Amino acid sequence: xxxxxxxxxxxxxxxxxxELIDFRAKESPNTAAFAWTKSGERIxxxxxxxxxxxxxxxxxxxxxxxxxxxxxxxxxxxxxxILSFFAVVYSSSAAVPIDKELSTESIINLIKDSGxxxxxxxxxxxxxxxxxxxxxxxxxxxxxxxxxLILEGQASIxxxxxxxxxxNISQDTLAAIIYTSGTxxxxxxxxxxxxxxxxxxxxxxxNCKFYGDTLLLLPLHHSFGLVAGVFVTMVxxxxxxxxxxxxNISKDLLAAKPQSxxxxxxxxxxxxxxxxxxxEKSGKAGALKFLIKLSNFLLKCxxxxxxxxxxxxxxxxxxxxxxxxxxxxxxSEKYIxxxxxxxxxxxxxxxxxxxxPVVSVNRNNYYKDGSVGQVLNECTVKIDSKDDSGIGEVCVxxxxxxxxxxxxxxxxxxxxxxxWFHTGDIGYLDSDGFLFITGxxxxxxxxxxxxxxxxxELESLFDRVxxxxxxxxxxxxxxxxxxxxxxxxYAEDTKIDSTTDSLNKSVSEINKKLPKFKQIxxxxxxxxxxxxxxxxxxxxxxxxxxxxx
Amino acid sequence: MFEKVCKILSEFTETKAEEMxxxxxxxxxxxxxxxxxxxxxxxxxxEFNIExxxxxxxxxxxxxxxxxxxxxxxxx
Numbered sequence: 001x002x003x004x005x006x007x008x009x010x011x012x013x014x015x016x017x018x019e020l021i022d023f024r025a026k027e028s029p030n031t032a033a034f035a036w037t038k039s040g041e042r043i044x045x046x047x048x049x050x051x052x053x054x055x056x057x058x059x060x061x062x063x064x065x066x067x068x069x070x071x072x073x074x075x076x077x078x079x080x081x082i083l084s085f086f087a088v089v090y091s092s093s094a095a096v097p098i099d100k101e102l103s104t105e106s107i108i109n110l111i112k113d114s115g116x117x118x119x120x121x122x123x124x125x126x127x128x129x130x131x132x133x134x135x136x137x138x139x140x141x142x143x144x145x146x147x148x149l150i151l152e153g154q155a156s157i158x159x160x161x162x163x164x165x166x167x168n169i170s171q172d173t174l175a176a177i178i179y180t181s182g183t184x185x186x187x188x189x190x191x192x193x194x195x196x197x198x199x200x201x202x203x204x205x206x207n208c209k210f211y212g213d214t215l216l217l218l219p220l221h222h223s224f225g226l227v228a229g230v231f232v233t234m235v236x237x238x239x240x241x242x243x244x245x246x247x248n249i250s251k252d253l254l255a256a257k258p259q260s261x262x263x264x265x266x267x268x269x270x271x272x273x274x275x276x277x278x279x280e281k282s283g284k285a286g287a288l289k290f291l292i293k294l295s296n297f298l299l300k301c302x303x304x305x306x307x308x309x310x311x312x313x314x315x316x317x318x319x320x321x322x323x324x325x326x327x328x329x330x331x332s333e334k335y336i337x338x339x340x341x342x343x344x345x346x347x348x349x350x351x352x353x354x355x356x357p358v359v360s361v362n363r364n365n366y367y368k369d370g371s372v373g374q375v376l377n378e379c380t381v382k383i384d385s386k387d388d389s390g391i392g393e394v395c396v397x398x399x400x401x402x403x404x405x406x407x408x409x410x411x412x413x414x415x416x417x418x419x420w421f422h423t424g425d426i427g428y429l430d431s432d433g434f435l436f437i438t439g440x441x442x443x444x445x446x447x448x449x450x451x452x453x454x455x456x457e458l459e460s461l462f463d464r465v466x467x468x469x470x471x472x473x474x475x476x477x478x479x480x481x482x483x484x485x486x487x488x489x490y491a492e493d494t495k496i497d498s499t500t501d502s503l504n505k506s507v508s509e510i511n512k513k514l515p516k517f518k519q520i521x522x523x524x525x526x527x528x529x530x531x532x533x534x535x536x537x538x539x540x541x542x543x544x545x546x547x548x549x
Numbered sequence: 550m551f552e553k554v555c556k557i558l559s560e561f562t563e564t565k566a567e568e569m570x571x572x573x574x575x576x577x578x579x580x581x582x583x584x585x586x587x588x589x590x591x592x593x594x595x596e597f598n599i600e601x602x603x604x605x606x607x608x609x610x611x612x613x614x615x616x617x618x619x620x621x622x623x624x625x
Contacts, residue, residue, distance in 0.1 A: 076603060101607055124604050245603050246587040247594075270584045469580075489563040529580060536582065 005366050005432070008206040008377060011235065015171045016194035017089050020201070020234055025051035028237040034079050036242040037255060045079060047237070050086075056153030057087035057146060059161055063153075064139060066093050066118055070177065072111045072138075074098040074129065075122030077220050077242055080143040082230060084120045085176075085220070089194070094174045096189075097221035101534045104131050112136055114177050114189050114406060171195030171399075177406050178223050180353050189406035190353045192223070200356035200400040201231040203378035207361050208347060212259025212320055213239040215252055217267060223357040224328050228262040250316075257318035264328040266536050268335050268346065275313055275342070288313075292341050306343030313342050325361065327351050329537060330437070330456070332463050333369045348372055350437055352423050354415065355379065356400040359423075360435045371434040372427075376400065381435060382420065383428055391428045391454075393441050395420035426454050443540055445475040453480065453518050458510075465506045466490050467499065470530055472543045479521035482507060483544050485529045500525060550623075551616050557592045558612065561585045571613035583607075597623060 029048035088095040121129040177189040218225030241256030279285040327349040339346040349361030350372030362373035379398030386392035404412035427437040439454025455473035462468040469487040511519040530538040555566035562579040
C-alpha cells in the first residue's frame with residue numbers, strides 16, 4: 001500500500017479498563033493473554049483465566065480493605081504485577097506504579113505523597129517493602145502470596161460473594177496515579193481515569209493496526225509501557241509475552257516470535273546495533289550492506305524482497321517482526337530508515353504521561369520521517385503562541401487529558417490553563433496534519449534580543465556528525481553553547497588528530513545553514529557523558545547553563 | 550577474577566582491559582548503558598557459572614562492584 005492517507009481502523013470504543021477485560025474475555029476466552037518462561041517452560045494465561053483471576057484477587061484484596069483507595073505496586077515486570085494492577089482498578093481503587101530503580105527514600109516519599117493505604121510488592125523488593133512498612137502505616141501484600149489469595153477469593157465468589165465496588169466504575173473513575181520522572185523539577189503524580197487510559201488505548205489502535213503477538217520489554221511503571229505494551233495488544237486480543245529479565249531479550253524474542261514491538265529509542269538503537277555487530281562478527285557485514293543497496297534499488301523498481309533478503313536479520317527477532325512503535329523520547333531518523341530497509345516498519349509516536357500517554361503516532365501506511373505522526377481522534381492539538389514559522393507550544397484537549405496532578409492544585413491549574421493541557425513541548429502541525437516536535441518549552445533559549453531558540457533543534461543537527469556522541473545546547477552569557485561528549489572510538493577509528501579542530505569545523509558547517517541568531521558561539525568538549533535520569537534522558541539541569549558541570 | 554571481568558567488559562566498550570581499575574565507572578568511564586551492562590552480566594554468568602539477579606545489576610556502578618559481587622557469590 002502506498003504512503004497516503006486512508007480511513008482510521010475500526011476499533012470498538014472501550015471506556016473503562018474493566019470493559020476492556022470483560023470484552024476480551026468474552027471475545028477471545030481461550031486465547032493466551034499473557035505468556036512467559038519459567039524454569040525453561042512456557043506458561044500461559046488465557047483471557048478467560050485472566051478475568052477470573054482478576055475477580056478472585058480483587059475479592060481477596062477487598063477483604064483486606066482495597067476499596068476506593070490507592071495501592072502502590074512495586075516489582076519487576078511479571079504476570080502478577082499486571083494481575084495486581086487490574087485487580088486494584090477492577091475494585092474501584094487506583095494503582096500507583098512505582099519505579100523500582102528509585103532509591104528507597106524516594107519510593108517512601110512517593111508512596112506517602114500519593115496517600116497509598118496498601119502496597120503490593122514482589123519478593124525481590126521485600127527489603128524496600130520492610131523499610132516502607134517501618135516508616136508508615138500501610139497494608140503490604142507480597143506477590144508470592146497471590147496464588148493463595150486467588151484461591152481464597154475464588155472460594156468467596158463460589159460462596160456467593162462478588163466484587164461489590166466495581167459496579168460503580170465509570171469513565172471518570174480514577175484508575176492510576178503515575179509519577180512523571182521529569183528531566184527538571186519535582187515528580188508529579190499524574191491522575192489518569194479509566195476513560196483516559198481506555199480511550200487513549202482505543203484511539204491509538206484506530207491510528208495504528210497491529211497484527212500478532214508482542215514481547216513486553218518496557219517497564220510497567222511507565223505509562224507508555226503499560227498502555228502500549230499491554231492495553232493496546234489486549235484490544236486486538238493477541239498474546240503479550242512478558243520479558244521478565246533484560247538478560248533474556250534474545251531468548252524471549254525467539255520464544256515469543258513477536259510481530260509487533262513497543263520500544264523506547266534506547267532499545268531501538270541497541271537492537272539495530274546488534275544486527276550490525278552480529279554481522280561484523282560473522283564476517284557478513286559487507287554482504288549485508290550489499291543486500292541493502294540491492295534491495296533499495298529493487299524497491300525503486302517496485303519490487304519488495306526485503307522479507308526474503310533479510311530473513312536472517314528478521315529471524316534474530318523471532319522471524320515475524322514487522323512493526324515497531326517507538327515513543328518516550330526523540331528517535332533519530334537513521335534507525336527508522338535502517339529498520340525499514342530490513343522490511344520492518346518503525347513508526348514513531350509522541351506522548352506524555354499527562355495525556356495517557358499517546359497523543360499521536362505515525363500510521364502503518366501513512367507516515368512521515370521526522371514526524372511523530374497523526375494526532376489521535378480522541379484529542380485535538382493546537383499550537384499555541386506560534387512564531388512566524390508556525391512553531392509554538394503543543395497543547396492538547398480531549399478525553400485523554402489527565403484529571404490533574406495529585407495534591408497539586410496550582411500545578412494542575414497551570415498545566416490545564418484555558419482548558420488545554422500545555423505540554424511544554426514545542427512543535428508544529430504540517431498541512432497534512434502530521435505533528436512535528438522540535439523542542440521543549442522549558443529548555444527554550446531566550447536570547448537578549450528576544451529571539452527564542454529550541455536547543456533540541458540545534459542538537460538534532462549534530463545527528464549527522466559522527467564524531468558527536470552526545471550534545472547539549474544551552475545559553476551562557478547570551479551566547480549559544482554546544483557542550484559535546486565526542487565519540488572517542490570514532491575518532492580513533494578514523495584517525496582524527498584533533499577532536500577540537502574537527503568539532504569546530506563541523507560547528508562552522510552547521511552555523512552556515514543557520515540564521516544568525518541561532519548560530520552556535522562556542523563549543524565545550526567534555527570527557528564524560530552527561531548525567532541521565534532513570535529513563536536515560538540527559539538531565540539538562542546539571543549541564544553548563546545551569547552552572548553545575 | 551579482576552582480569553577476567555575486565556577482559557569481558559572490554560568486549561562492550563572502547564576501553565582496553567589493561568586501562569581498567571577497580572574504581573572505573575561503568576557508565577561514565579566505559580560508556581556502557583544499562584543494556585550493555587546486562588549483556589556483560591550474561592557473559593559473566595556463562596564464564597563463572599553463576600546467576601546474577603536483575604536487581605543486583607542496577608547496583609553495579611564500578612568494576613569493583615562487579616568483582617566484589619562475583620567473588621562473594623563464588624565463595625558462597
